[in-house]
Amino acid sequence: MKLTETLTDLANPTRFLALTARILPWLAAMTAILLAIGLYQSAMAPDDYQQGATVKIMFIHVPNAWLSMFVWSVMSVAALGTLVWRHPLADVAAKAAAPIGAAFTFLALVTGSLWGRPMWGTYWEWDARLTSVLILFLMYLGLMALWRAVEDPSRAARAAAVLTLVGAINIPIIKFSVDWWNTLHQPASVIRMGGSTLDKAFLWPLLVMAIAFSLLFVTLHLAAMRNEILRRRVRNLQMMQASRVAFTSEAGAGPKEIGAA
Amino acid sequence: MRLSGRNLKCVRGGREVFSGLDLSATSGEALAVTGPNGAGKTSLLRVLAGLLAPAEGSIALEGGDAELSLPEQAHYLGHRDALKPALSVMENLSFWREFLGGDTLDADRCLAAVALDHAAHLPAAYLSAGQCRRLSIARLLSVRRPVWLLDEPTSALDAAGQEMFIGLMRDHLASGGLIVAATHLPLGIDARDLRMGGAA
Amino acid sequence: MSALAALIRRDIRIALRVGGGALIGVLFFLTVTVLMPFAVGPDLALLSRLGPAILWLGALLASLLTLDRLFTADHEDGSLDLIVMSRTPLELACAAKALAHWLAAGLPLIIATPILGLLLNLDGTATLAVAATLLAGTPALTFTGMIGAALAVTLHRGGLLLAVLVLPLSIPVLIFGVAASQAAISGPLSFGTPFSILCALSLASLVIGPFAAAASLRHGLD
Numbered sequence: 001m002k003l004t005e006t007l008t009d010l011a012n013p014t015r016f017l018a019l020t021a022r023i024l025p026w027l028a029a030m031t032a033i034l035l036a037i038g039l040y041q042s043a044m045a046p047d048d049y050q051q052g053a054t055v056k057i058m059f060i061h062v063p064n065a066w067l068s069m070f071v072w073s074v075m076s077v078a079a080l081g082t083l084v085w086r087h088p089l090a091d092v093a094a095k096a097a098a099p100i101g102a103a104f105t106f107l108a109l110v111t112g113s114l115w116g117r118p119m120w121g122t123y124w125e126w127d128a129r130l131t132s133v134l135i136l137f138l139m140y141l142g143l144m145a146l147w148r149a150v151e152d153p154s155r156a157a158r159a160a161a162v163l164t165l166v167g168a169i170n171i172p173i174i175k176f177s178v179d180w181w182n183t184l185h186q187p188a189s190v191i192r193m194g195g196s197t198l199d200k201a202f203l204w205p206l207l208v209m210a211i212a213f214s215l216l217f218v219t220l221h222l223a224a225m226r227n228e229i230l231r232r233r234v235r236n237l238q239m240m241q242a243s244r245v246a247f248t249s250e251a252g253a254g255p256k257e258i259g260a261a
Numbered sequence: 262m263r264l265s266g267r268n269l270k271c272v273r274g275g276r277e278v279f280s281g282l283d284l285s286a287t288s289g290e291a292l293a294v295t296g297p298n299g300a301g302k303t304s305l306l307r308v309l310a311g312l313l314a315p316a317e318g319s320i321a322l323e324g325g326d327a328e329l330s331l332p333e334q335a336h337y338l339g340h341r342d343a344l345k346p347a348l349s350v351m352e353n354l355s356f357w358r359e360f361l362g363g364d365t366l367d368a369d370r371c372l373a374a375v376a377l378d379h380a381a382h383l384p385a386a387y388l389s390a391g392q393c394r395r396l397s398i399a400r401l402l403s404v405r406r407p408v409w410l411l412d413e414p415t416s417a418l419d420a421a422g423q424e425m426f427i428g429l430m431r432d433h434l435a436s437g438g439l440i441v442a443a444t445h446l447p448l449g450i451d452a453r454d455l456r457m458g459g460a461a
Numbered sequence: 462m463s464a465l466a467a468l469i470r471r472d473i474r475i476a477l478r479v480g481g482g483a484l485i486g487v488l489f490f491l492t493v494t495v496l497m498p499f500a501v502g503p504d505l506a507l508l509s510r511l512g513p514a515i516l517w518l519g520a521l522l523a524s525l526l527t528l529d530r531l532f533t534a535d536h537e538d539g540s541l542d543l544i545v546m547s548r549t550p551l552e553l554a555c556a557a558k559a560l561a562h563w564l565a566a567g568l569p570l571i572i573a574t575p576i577l578g579l580l581l582n583l584d585g586t587a588t589l590a591v592a593a594t595l596l597a598g599t600p601a602l603t604f605t606g607m608i609g610a611a612l613a614v615t616l617h618r619g620g621l622l623l624a625v626l627v628l629p630l631s632i633p634v635l636i637f638g639v640a641a642s643q644a645a646i647s648g649p650l651s652f653g654t655p656f657s658i659l660c661a662l663s664l665a666s667l668v669i670g671p672f673a674a675a676a677s678l679r680h681g682l683d
Contacts, residue, residue, distance in 0.1 A: 082480075123579050138495060242380045312542055312545060329548065332545075333547070333548045348475065360467045360544075
C-alpha cells in the first residue's frame, strides 16, 4: 500500500524534516499568492447596503473562525494518534498546532468584536457565537498551559491528548449551552452576523481567503512541527551531555532519533 | 575554633529523640555521628544548624566571627539538594553563591571541582541524583563557611564521587574548617566517632 | 542587598520558565471573569455595574491560587532550610519572595485588566479605576496571603486550607478596592478616600506580612 508506506515514511522524524524542508518554500509561496489574490478580491468586493465597508472584516473573520475549530479537530486526530496508534509525530503535531489554533481563535475574536462594534456600539457583546469562540480560546490557552506545566514531553503528551479529546466532545455541548443561555436572555433582537445568504460577489473572495488561510495554517503547522522536533532533539542532546562524565570522551554521543519516547 | 554542645535534648512530635548529649569539635577536626535509624542523627544536625530548637541544653561556637551566629557560619547539606530543576546548573550555583554571600569562590572552578563543568548551562532537571548531589557539594565550595554540617553526604555518590568528596573534606579540614557528619558509611577521613544509640 | 536581588531574580525566573505558574494565574483570572456572565446573564448594563466587583474577586482568587506554592516549593526541595540559616534576615527574605511573586503573578493580572474590562463593558475611566485600585491593592493581597503560605509550610498542607485562612484577612482590601473603583465610576464618595485607605492597607501589610511569615516559618520548620 502506497499510503501506509508514506505514513510510515513520515513517522520517521528525519524523513519528515527532509520532506518538509523541500515542501515548505512552495507552500509558503502558494499561501502568499493566494492571500494576495484574496485580499485584492476582498478590497474590490462591493460594500454591503446595510453594513457598508465593515462587511469586509468578514473576509478575515470567517476564515479565522473556521480555522479556530478546524485546528482543534486536527489536534483531536493527532490526540487519537498519540493515544491509539502511538504515532511518534502525533504529539509533535498536536503540540505545534495549539499555539497556531489559539492565534487564529484570537484573531477571530478580535475581528469579531471589531465587526460588532458598529452594530452593537460596544467592542464586546455576549453574543452566542462570539462567546463560544472565547471559550474555545480559553481551552486553547489551558491546553498550552498544560504542555508548559510538564517539562518532559512524553509525559505531557498523553495528558494533553486526553484533554484534547475531552474538549472535542465537549465543544458541541458548550456551544449548545451557550446558545441556549443566550436565547434565554436575549430574545431574537440580536442582529445575526452574515446570517442571510451570501451574494456571489462576497462568496468568491471568502472562498479564496478560506483556502489561503488554510494553507497558511498548513505552512505554519509544518514549520512549527519542525521546530518542535528540533527542540526535542536539542533536549535529548542536552540530556546526553548532562549524563556524560566530564573527563570521558564523546564516544557514543551521536545524535539519536526522537519520537520513540 | 571550637564547636560545643552541652546536655542537648531534642523532642520531636512529643517524642524524645535524644537527651543529655554532649559534643565538641575543634578546627581541623571531623565528627562522625553514627547510630541506627531513628537515633536522631538528622535531628542533631538540624539542631546545630538552628533549624530545630533544642528542648534543653546549649550550643556554642568559640573563636568564630563574633558578629555571626553558628548557622550563619555553617553550611548544611541535608537530604534534599536545594536545587531548582527549571534553572540551569550555573544559575542554581550562582544563586546560592550570591544569596549566601561572604567569601566566595569562582563558580566555574567549583563546578570543575565536582566534575560538572560540562553541564554548566544545562537545566538542573537533566541531572541524575548523583549529579544533583555534586552540584549541592559545589555550593559548599563556592561560599566559604568554617562549619560543615553534613547529613549522609556520600549517599547517591558513585565511587569516583565519594573519592572526590573525601578530598574536598580533607582540604576543608586542612584549611581550619570543622565537619560534623551524620553517616552510615565510613567517612573516609580521620574522624572522631559520636555514637548515638536508641537508649541514650 | 545583592542577596535579596538574587532571590527576587531567581523566583521570577522560575515563575516564568517552563513549569512555572505565573501565567496560569492570568489564565485563571480570565476564566473566572468569563464565567461570571453565564451566572448573572449577558446584560451589559448589569455587567458594567458589577464589573469592578467581578474583576476584584477574580484578581483576589487568582492571586490566592498562585500563592499556594510560595514557600512549599522551597520547603520541599530543602531551599527553605538554607534561606532560614543564611545571613539575610528571614523577614527580608520573605519580603523579597513576596515581591518577586507580586512582580511575576500580580502585575500580569493588572495588565490583563483592560482586556477583561472590555468583556464586562467597562468604559475607559472605570477600567483605569479598577486597574489603579488593583495596582494599589494586590500587594496587600500578596503580603497578607504570604502569612497563609508560610502557615501552609508548617501544616504540610496548602490549597483549600490556605484559602480559608487568607480569605477573611483580605476582606478589608476587597471592601476598599471595590469601593474606590465604584467611587471613580459613579460616586457618591470621592475616589481619594477609599483609595488612600487601600494604599494604607497595602503599606501596613508590607510591614506585618514579612514579620508574621518569618515568625511562622521559624517555628514551623522541623
